[in-house]
Amino acid sequence: MKTLTTLLLAAALALPLGMISAPSAEAGSTIERACMSSNRRAASRPLCDCIQRVADQMLTRRDQRMAAKFFKDPHRAQEVRQSDRASDEAFWKRYKAFGTTAGNVCS
Incomplete structure (x- = not known):
């Protein structure tokens, strides 16, 4: 069974970045930092940034x-x-809704 982190990163490879607007300046980059430090092969600056933008909205x-x-x-x-x-x-x-959206948007 894959971990939730692996599933989130793998799912995040699925959809175009253009579906998300600019991130909220208030929300910071908590998810992005955790994503980049996760030691997952799929983790990259663009992917983690996209996941953060979804998090900022949801x-x-x-x-x-x-x-x-x-x-x-x-x-x-x-x-x-x-x-x-x-x-x-x-x-x-x-x-769960966030993970699904990030998977759809950030691929």
């Missing part, structure tokens, strides 16, 4: 900080996904 800063942790600790993603907490369930729905 995830809050708090969501981005949580998602960035998954790059270093994929098991944490599994814990959040399986959590019974309503807040984790809501986050997971947003995160």
Whole structure:
């Protein structure tokens, strides 16, 4: 079974960059930094930047900080996904939508 990080990076190779507008200056580059430091072969500056732009549009800063942790600790993603907490369930729905969109846009 592939880790969520690998799946996100692999999925992110699927769609054209032109489908996303410029990133929000507020959101920073939490996801991009985590992506670039993930030691994944698929990680590249353009790909990680694209994933960040999707994150800026779909995830809050708090969501981005949580998602960035998954790059270093994929098991944490599994814990959040399986959590019974309503807040984790809501986050997971947003995160899953983000991953699908990033996969479609950033290929």
